[in-house]
Amino acid sequence: MNAPMNPLDAHKATMNAALNRQKSAHLRDGPPSLEKRIDWLNRSIDLLIGHQAEIAKAVNADFGSRSPEATALTDVAGSIGPLKFARENVAKWMRPQRRKTTPAILGLFGAKATVQYQPKGVVGVISPWNFPVNLTFAPLAGIFAAGNRAMIKPSEYTPATSDLLKAMFAKAFDEEEVAVFVGGPEVGQAFSGLAFDHLVFTGATSVARHVMRAASENLVPITLELGGKSPVILSRGADLATAAARIMNGKTLNAGQICLAPDYVLAPQEDVEAFVAEAKAAVGRYFPTLKDNPDYTALVAQRHYDRVKSYIDDARAKGARVVEINPAGEDLSQQEHRKIAPTLILDPTDDMKVMQEEIFGPVLPVKSYRTVDEAVDYVNAHDRPLALYWFGTDEAEKDRVLARTTSGGVTVNDVIFHVAQEELPFGGIGPAGMGAYHGHDGFLEFSHKKAVFQQLKKDIAPMLGLRPPYGEAIRKYLAGQIKR
Structure with missing residues (x-):
């Protein structure tokens, strides 16, 4: 048998x-x-x-x-x-x-x-x-x-x-x-x-x-x-209210369970607190409540919920400032579903899990920078991301950032939207994908893509001397080809 x-x-x-x-x-x-x-x-x-x-x-x-x-x-x-x-x-x-x-x-x-x-x-x-x-x-x-x-x-x-x-x-x-x-x-x-x-x-x-x-x-x-860790670079002079509204909309859509979700923000050190305030205001407008709000998505499974919560706990234990954006102050520890409030991780360090792994949840680290070159160097020191987002008005800086960084795609002054453009290719590079x-x-x-060459009906190769026995004709032809 x-x-x-x-x-x-x-x-x-x-x-x-x-x-x-x-x-x-x-x-x-x-x-x-x-x-x-x-x-x-x-x-x-x-x-x-x-x-x-x-x-x-x-x-x-x-x-x-x-x-x-x-x-x-x-x-x-x-x-x-x-x-x-x-x-x-x-x-x-x-x-x-x-x-x-x-x-x-x-x-x-x-x-x-x-x-x-x-x-x-x-x-x-x-x-x-x-x-x-x-x-x-x-x-x-x-x-x-x-x-x-x-x-x-x-x-x-x-x-x-x-x-x-x-x-x-x-x-x-x-x-x-x-x-x-x-x-x-x-x-x-x-x-x-x-x-x-x-x-x-x-x-x-x-x-x-x-x-x-x-x-x-x-x-x-x-x-x-x-996927990967898609960065947001906030330029000096960016409209922080608009930027925060768009970033937090992208981060809370599907509770951040998006391969293109903004994974961390690089902000000028003097703008971090203003960005936090605008992020809180934006989330409050979108989601006055979270717990029973059908517009706010839960995490798909307990293992993903536990993973994202562990990132928050790890960051807090290692000294980060954790800002939970919970407009109604609800107790989310007792809930029917697996909802996590939008959470900012301020002053994150590279030894924190939230800065090492793709988050895929409603958690957003915010790092400060002194110069935009410092922000670019940080992005380039890590795996090439699926997306990069830049907010600002300085066209020269935008061009410099886009030229010096490599990502699957870019949206300027918003997040995620390049994926919706059917005339643009969507794909990653390196660990973010291929094709x-x-x-x-x-x-x-x-x-x-099949190459098809249709030759002349008349055989002109002998006339050009391209077949043996070779002579002066092919030497003239080659002399014309082998030059700059």
Whole structure:
């Protein structure tokens, strides 16, 4: 009798079968037409529109407390936008691109050089828990526009939403087009080892190392959307009231559970107290209460709540000044959900956990600086972040900061908003990720860029002396090429 298959192998066998069906369908049907790609995009939009109430309910159940408006903004509308943008532009993106021939004289005689954009085939998507719907559907805009099929592994930390996603896609797509697999880490481990034609992972840098290692076994090209400690540099002369309002809005959106959330602030030493006052005022306007306020999101799980609380406790124990912004003075130690008040950590030092790890919660360290070069040096002494934010009016300083720092993206005089620009690539660098998508860059990321050269019908190589036996003609040609 054969021994029973272990769970990892069983999951992998099931998913491999689905992958093989999708690859076979891709070969059978060939590159999908423009109409088919638009159909896939439209079906995705219709799913989001038709299930917005169920999405809000599922996400709220997973988080314990997250407002339907926040989910509608970030997960529903935030997904429809990229899908519609792709739908409007895919016809243009699909066209072959003409390139110049080398040497140029070949083009004069009728030779052609083009780049053709082919679908890669089947793209795997490992989506995270913080925006479980958006970070599933937003990559699909580029994946479908490029003509690929998709297999999806949503997060086990948001099980209600993951189950809903599986049911939603099953209503609108055949498994030869989209297949969804739910489950815990063992499912994710098996999924990341499949021989996809491309793999997208959004999540923690620590997990990304395992995903990339598994993908390397099959030489699967990979897009990693990670995170890191995205800094805010407040310039001297910045409008502190506006800056604090925008920074705290970004920090409290989804309770800071955003890869692009501002992770720490670098402020001129003389402006720190004013910034604290403005931050308190901004939070008070947004959230007069916290405990039972549906607009203020809870942390997704107890382990994340405990982790963020430990950062606060560690900073306090090591001498930081901790400012809890709790407008109604509520007792959050006794609550139904896992809410943490927006908290500023003043005078943090590098030995504190809050300055060593991505926070992913409503906690914001504020460090002072004497010169902007000191602030830039601090940023450059650490891993390159997913985003950098600069607030101010000094254009020369802004240009210097942007030139001397390297980050995945930048928003000037606000936070996070560059991710909403479909004409801009979204991606990280170094530990913050690799590859980029959104808009045209997403189409390119999920396409194979095939070089095609069409030679002249008339064979002119003998005329130019480019074939043996070599003589004076090729020596003249080479003399023209081998020079500055």
